[in-house]
Amino acid sequence: MTQFDHPVAVMDATCALCSWGARMIHRLDRTGDVRIAPIQSETGAALMREHGLDPLDPDSWLFIEDGVVWRDFDVVIRLGERAGGLGRVCSILRLIPKRLRDWLYARVARNRYTMFGRGDMCALPDPAFRARLLT
Numbered sequence: 022m023t024q025f026d027h028p029v030a031v032m033d034a035t036c037a038l039c040s041w042g043a044r045m046i047h048r049l050d051r052t053g054d055v056r057i058a059p060i061q062s063e064t065g066a067a068l069m070r071e072h073g074l075d076p077l078d079p080d081s082w083l084f085i086e087d088g089v090v091w092r093d094f095d096v097v098i099r100l101g102e103r104a105g106g107l108g109r110v111c112s113i114l115r116l117i118p119k120r121l122r123d124w125l126y127a128r129v130a131r132n133r134y135t136m137f138g139r140g141d142m143c144a145l146p147d148p149a150f151r152a153r154l155l156t
Contacts, residue, residue, distance in 0.1 A: 028087075051105075
């Protein structure tokens with residue numbers, strides 16, 4: 022298993038919703054520790070494969086911290102808890118039973134381009150944000 026000295030969020034860089042999520046990580050992670058690995062990058066694709074996911078069919082978010090792996094809505098919950106403050110609002114997702122949460126996540130993930138459009142997180146001009154990206 023690949024180990025990093027910092028937490029890593031793996032997400033689709035061409036999804037507008039994921040790009041928004043990456044910007045929220047950048048804004049809310051006051052420590053500056055969380056790195057973002059687009060699945061289109063070598064690192065992101067390798068992490069997807071390592072965890073049994075197809076980087077060419079990116080319907081899952083991953084968050085890896087201290088060897089622990091979270092997926093899907095559990096990533097949103099963990100990142101919100103980690104960020105603290107306003108990010109803790111994400112904890113409300115725990116009220117939804119996990120099975121339903123996973124089902125909802127899968128529906129949104131499968132239809133994310135139709136619902137939210139496409140974006141390119143790697144094209145964002147903010148140098149501090151770009152410094153978080155792993156290639």
